[in-house]
Amino acid sequence: MRYVIIGASAAGLTAAETIRKWDPEGRIAVISDEPLLPYSRPLLTYLLGKEIRPEQIFLKSGQYFEQWRLEAFLGKAVTRVDPEARTVHLADGQTLPYDRLLIASGAEPRLPGIPGEDLDGVFTLRHLADLQRLEAGLVPGGSVAVVGAGAVGLKVAEALVHRGIKVHLFEREAQPLTQVLDPVAAQLLQDAIKRRGIRLYLHSWPEAVLGKKGKVEALALNNNRVLPVQAVLFSVGVQARTGFLASAGLADPGGIRVDHFMQTSYPDIYAAGDCTKPPHLITGEPRAFHIWPAAVAQGEVAGANMAGARRRYEGLLPQNSISLKDIKIITGGHLKPDPPDGEVFCELDRHRGHYRRLVLQNGRLVGVTLIGPRAAEAGIYFQLIARKVPVKDLPTDIRAADFHPGKLWA
Amino acid sequence: MKTVLVRPERCLGCLQCRLACAAEHSRSKDLLGALLEEVKPKPRLKIYPGRQHWAFPNKCRHCDPAPCQAVCIAGAITKDPLRGTTDIDPARCINCAMCAMACPFGALTYAATFQAPERHAVALKCDQCPDREAAGRLPACVEACKVGALTYGEVEELQEEKGRVIAQAVFAAFQVAAETAPRLPETISRWRILA
Numbered sequence: 001m002r003y004v005i006i007g008a009s010a011a012g013l014t015a016a017e018t019i020r021k022w023d024p025e026g027r028i029a030v031i032s033d034e035p036l037l038p039y040s041r042p043l044l045t046y047l048l049g050k051e052i053r054p055e056q057i058f059l060k061s062g063q064y065f066e067q068w069r070l071e072a073f074l075g076k077a078v079t080r081v082d083p084e085a086r087t088v089h090l091a092d093g094q095t096l097p098y099d100r101l102l103i104a105s106g107a108e109p110r111l112p113g114i115p116g117e118d119l120d121g122v123f124t125l126r127h128l129a130d131l132q133r134l135e136a137g138l139v140p141g142g143s144v145a146v147v148g149a150g151a152v153g154l155k156v157a158e159a160l161v162h163r164g165i166k167v168h169l170f171e172r173e174a175q176p177l178t179q180v181l182d183p184v185a186a187q188l189l190q191d192a193i194k195r196r197g198i199r200l201y202l203h204s205w206p207e208a209v210l211g212k213k214g215k216v217e218a219l220a221l222n223n224n225r226v227l228p229v230q231a232v233l234f235s236v237g238v239q240a241r242t243g244f245l246a247s248a249g250l251a252d253p254g255g256i257r258v259d260h261f262m263q264t265s266y267p268d269i270y271a272a273g274d275c276t277k278p279p280h281l282i283t284g285e286p287r288a289f290h291i292w293p294a295a296v297a298q299g300e301v302a303g304a305n306m307a308g309a310r311r312r313y314e315g316l317l318p319q320n321s322i323s324l325k326d327i328k329i330i331t332g333g334h335l336k337p338d339p340p341d342g343e344v345f346c347e348l349d350r351h352r353g354h355y356r357r358l359v360l361q362n363g364r365l366v367g368v369t370l371i372g373p374r375a376a377e378a379g380i381y382f383q384l385i386a387r388k389v390p391v392k393d394l395p396t397d398i399r400a401a402d403f404h405p406g407k408l409w410a
Numbered sequence: 411m412k413t414v415l416v417r418p419e420r421c422l423g424c425l426q427c428r429l430a431c432a433a434e435h436s437r438s439k440d441l442l443g444a445l446l447e448e449v450k451p452k453p454r455l456k457i458y459p460g461r462q463h464w465a466f467p468n469k470c471r472h473c474d475p476a477p478c479q480a481v482c483i484a485g486a487i488t489k490d491p492l493r494g495t496t497d498i499d500p501a502r503c504i505n506c507a508m509c510a511m512a513c514p515f516g517a518l519t520y521a522a523t524f525q526a527p528e529r530h531a532v533a534l535k536c537d538q539c540p541d542r543e544a545a546g547r548l549p550a551c552v553e554a555c556k557v558g559a560l561t562y563g564e565v566e567e568l569q570e571e572k573g574r575v576i577a578q579a580v581f582a583a584f585q586v587a588a589e590t591a592p593r594l595p596e597t598i599s600r601w602r603i604l605a
Binding site for chain 2: 014052059292296319321323330375380395
């Protein structure tokens with residue numbers, strides 16, 4: 001059996017390892033356009049903040065590919081997939097035949113599409129090369145605009161502040177992380193952002209990047225203000241990398257359609273990770289949601305099924321962990337808005353920075369937000385959501401103020 | 411492979427295990443010394459109020475495969491092939507709390523440790539006292555437990571022992587039921603079955 005995997009990050013490598021466990025004989029080729037050994041993209045912001053040493057970004061050892069007997073095609077871009085001939089075409093002219101193909105090509109940062117995005121000093125952060133460019137463009141004591149207060153934007157802002165750079169963080173909506181946080185949680189987050197010394201501008205967005213001699217000088221904002229900055233970093237979301245599939249007809253605009261077995265519309269082509277639009281665990285609707293744990297879980301299911309097992313992916317449970325220096329926020333399940341027939345239970349201890357918000361629908365837990373030390377218990381709530389347990393069947397009432405996870409067991 | 415087996419029905423919630431655990435995970439490995447250290451050590455196991463019992467000791471089960479290891483974006487969590495434990499490297503941990511989302515038992519704590527002085531917090535959990543194991547000693551929590559709620563030994567043997575305890579309890583309960591039930595003449599019991 002010849003397996004070909006496009007992408008060597010969370011989904012692709014988990015799939016490769018899973019295939020190897022099921023099929024010790026098969027030939028597994030892993031293609032990545034990154035010339036380096038596999039590294040952890042989420043760690044880029046930590047590397048930017050100098051919280052880790054450069055070598056710690058690499059997840060696998062130098063012998064990884066030999067250890068797992070994988071044929072590595074690093075630094076090679078895929079130009080086209082031919083599902084009829086069952087071949088993958090690389091930019092350097094090579095053609096790889098496959099019996100089973102996994103597409104785990106990930107996602108690319110989006111740009112908002114405003115004038116001046118091509119100027120020198122406009123960045124996104126997704127690849128190690130992006131980080132090196134950004135590092136080169138940083139001026140000590142300078143000021144940087146970060147556009148988009150999502151998970152990446154917040155971590156980048158924190159990292160830059162840590163490096164002694166003045167950060168202006170822009171958010172189009174009325175609060176940061178508008179898709180996942182309710183107003184109370186958002187307020188706690190905003191307080192933490194302020195304590196970190198990040199300037200947060202709500203209802204604000206740039207309408208153009210202004211520059212001189214091809215270099216960024218300022219941002220033109222929606223309220224007719226002009227803010228002088230040395231660099232702009234856009235973190236306004238990502239989109240699936242599926243350009244090479246244009247002729248194969250596999251991808252919707254939001255990502256590759258997959259079923260519960262991570263199979264695409266071609267039975268011998270599977271897809272996993274950020275490039276897909278997997279079913280939502282609660283609603284069952286296909287929806288792109290770019291998180292590491294989902295990529296790992298999907299890679300495992302896809303890998304097992306490619307090797308001949310029959311494993312089912314129950315669906316993606318959206319979850320986010322926002323960890324700034326003095327606040328920990330974990331959210332999971334239904335995103336905003338709350339379901340119209342949902343019941344909401346909140347517990348807030350502003351003094352101790354503790355917040356617990358549960359959303360129930362049809363007697364089942366469908367959403368949770370935790371802030372503070374008890375965020376460490378998030379996995380318990382996620383289990384309740386994932387298993388769709390009716391709360392009345394639990395040994396204790398999870399809504400009660402004296403709820404403790406110990407009461408679920410003994 | 412050895413493990414710590416928890417018997418929640420025996421726990422009285424005295425928290426001595428937490429104290430011993432914190433002391434073991436300090437630089438000096440000594441209770442008095444730990445109090446003087448710059449970074450105060452944190453216990454790696456939790457005692458919650460229970461529903462039926464006094465208290466419920468909750469700690470890492472060292473799952474295999476470990477869900478926390480699968481989602482760790484920093485590559486800080488590994489399985490020790492010999493000891494069977496799931497270990498977190500504090501030098502690599504970035505305090506992102508991905509493991510908290512994956513752990514179905516809520517076994518993690520986020521706090522500072524002397525092992526990673528440059529970080530304000532890292533993920534902490536039971537490491538099953540590797541230094542003590544190397545010296546042939548019991549894990550600190552097991553040594554501190556006075557009521558047998560925390561026991562240490564080979565996984566299979568502990569499971570077998572636990573099964574035997576449950577079987578004996580069930581058998582004893584049946585015995586009591588048999589002794590207290592009124593004895594009926596043979597004929598009457600037959601008559602009852604027919605009715």
